[in-house]
Amino acid sequence: MQTKQYPFYLQSTVVLFGLILLFYVFDQLADILIPLAFAAFIAVLLNPLCTRLERLKIPKIVAISITLLIAILVLAGLFYFLSSQIISFGASLPTLKAKFAEITNDLKNWVFIHFGINTQKQVQFINEALNNSKAMVGKTIGTVLGTLSIIFLIPVYIFLMLLYKTLILNFLFEVFSEENVAQVADILKETKAAIQSYIVGLLTETLIVAILNSAALMILGVPYAILLGVIGALLNMLPYIGGIIAIALPVLMATVTKDGYSTQLGIVVAYSVIQFIDNNILVPRIVSSKVQINALISIVIVLLGGALWGISGMFLSIPFIAVLKIIFDRIDDLKPWGKLFGDNIPTRHIGQIWHLRRERRLAKSAGKAV
Structure with a gap:
């Protein structure tokens, strides 16, 4: 029985609707998904250390705990190193604020003299820009930079992901048919x-x-x-x-x-x-990285990540698109998308190649006719 082919406009509409629905779900579940995404990437990063400790006959739970403790100590050391600078900066903040206000007033007067924009309009423009920035910063703070997410949720997620690593991998293998096991294994290996x-x-x-x-x-x-x-x-x-x-x-x-x-x-x-x-x-x-993303896609995906999840979305966007490229390169119907994301620039497009081959065929036909 022949499979019914739907028109392109109908297929593209369904795909576009699916993408809109997906982004809507991602936006609504940001408080849950952002800590999970960070935890997943960090768990993949810490997995080699945890595996090495397990090979030394250390119990799995103890190995995971040691791995997390090392990661926390490294972060604590970084914050301790910067703490003196932060304290000093806070102490001189009033002086810096007064100096900045003086420079701002001089700048306002310069703008008014040279461009004719009065101080009230300048303040209104600055307030609008600050309100937009506050919305983005507030969205980020309300999601990934929340105290509970950083201090409690992400370490717990990392611990559980490392603990149930085998269970998660078995699930990924079992949801696909047996003939696709090798392909799934390659995707997981390249993704890691x-x-x-x-x-x-x-x-x-x-x-x-x-x-x-x-x-x-x-x-x-x-x-x-x-x-x-x-x-x-x-x-x-x-x-x-x-x-x-x-x-x-x-x-x-x-x-x-x-x-x-x-x-x-x-x-x-x-x-x-x-x-x-x-x-x-x-x-x-x-x-x-084994996956190279071209500059155009990098800029677009970073801006989309920022619009969706704020600053945290910007950080997550590049490794996320790299994982997608690995998957696209392994699926025949999605390989054009994988090529679009990559940085290999062909010297000619398919239309030029087709016209060149056509001209050669016509030239050969003309030669045989003569």
């Missing part, structure tokens, strides 16, 4: 390798960028160099967008604390050199 290599490479890259940022700011005499350098490195984890914000923060700090513009110029030059080193040396050699 892609997530681990991406996260480990990203953390290594972040550490190097934090050191370079902090060193450059200390040489330029910018206050709170280490704190701003680390924040800039963390923001750099957001592809293409975070780098711009990372430069703006130390420039703003130099504007508030120093006279003239030489320091700001030095920051822009130093950060541009660091960005060049990062994009051309660190990322290709250290962030050695």
